Amino acid sequence: MQIRQLKYTFPKAQQPFFDGLNFDLVAHQVNFLIGQNGAGKTTLADILLGLRPAQGEITPQGSSIYLNQKLPMLAATRVCDVAQLVLGVATGQLRLSLTDLAERADAPTVAFLTPLWHRHYGDLSGGERKLVQLLLFLQVDRDLVVLDEPTAFVDRQHVATLFTVIREHPQRTYLLITHDVRDVTAFKQCQVLWLADRQIKATWTAEQFADHANDSEFLQAFKTI
Numbered sequence: 683m684q685i686r687q688l689k690y691t692f693p694k695a696q697q698p699f700f701d702g703l704n705f706d707l708v709a710h711q712v713n714f715l716i717g718q719n720g721a722g723k724t725t726l727a728d729i730l731l732g733l734r735p736a737q738g739e740i741t742p743q744g745s746s747i748y749l750n751q752k753l754p755m756l757a758a759t760r761v762c763d764v765a766q767l768v769l770g771v772a773t774g775q776l777r778l779s780l781t782d783l784a785e786r787a788d789a790p791t792v793a794f795l796t797p798l799w800h801r802h803y804g805d806l807s808g809g810e811r812k813l814v815q816l817l818l819f820l821q822v823d824r825d826l827v828v829l830d831e832p833t834a835f836v837d838r839q840h841v842a843t844l845f846t847v848i849r850e851h852p853q854r855t856y857l858l859i860t861h862d863v864r865d866v867t868a869f870k871q872c873q874v875l876w877l878a879d880r881q882i883k884a885t886w887t888a889e890q891f892a893d894h895a896n897d898s899e900f901l902q903a904f905k906t907i
């Protein structure tokens with residue numbers, strides 16, 4: 683995916699926030715977007731998904747799905763209801779059973795959701811709730827998958843499950859926003875984009891990131907989180 687001469691101005695702002703932003707997302711790989719709080723990561727994700735009108739070229743334009751940092755859900759909702767909401771709607775199925783899920787979803791997702799299937803959403807831990815949503819969203823096939831801080835407040839065992847599910851669908855292009863270096867080092871192949879000063883200040887492969895990330899003060903801090 684190529685992003686060229688991107689220009690974006692917040693509503694009512696006098697000056698553009700991004701102006702002349704250029705970078706590429708590597709297709710069929712995980713692309714990490716890192717940067718300090720307020721750098722513009724979520725804004726950039728919104729633009730790529732067409733949620734904020736911007737000038738410039740984004741090619742090719744394919745199908746996409748986005749899970750942002752907060753997706754509220756009523757406490758009385760059961761996991762099977764969330765599955766119905768996400769997958770039932772996506773597939774047009776009125777009643778989605780666990781057997782249907784097993785036919786439609788990848789094995790690690792089925793293994794994770796099966797023991798939780800009848801549990802109330804409000805009884806799950808914060809990390810479990812987040813993983814339920816993430817794994818269900820990842821069963822909806824899209825060219826571009828954007829996840830905003832999917833690993834925040836999620837323990838590493840659950841993060842490992844999330845990454846296993848991502849690896850189950852290698853045909854997609856992923857953009858993952860993260861503040862956690864362990865996410866980057868979990869992938870042998872990936873691209874890391876560093877957003878700073880309203881530009882993509884550096885782009886690394888996983889190997890380059892491991893070798894050269896000590897060059898900058900921010901990245902040193904990022905690596906010690």
Ligand SMILES: Nc1ncnc2c1ncn2[C@@H]1O[C@H](COP(=O)(O)OP(=O)(O)OP(=O)(O)O)[C@@H](O)[C@H]1O
Nearest residue numbers: 692693695699717718719720721722723724725726
């Ligand atoms: N509607 C708006 N008008 C003006 N400025 C805004 C608006 N919405 C967000 N901003 C500012 O744009 C900047 C980028 O915000 P954004 O949420 O994209 O950052 P981020 O890199 O995702 O941060 P974090 O890591 O904290 O999630 C911030 O300084 C924010 O205050």
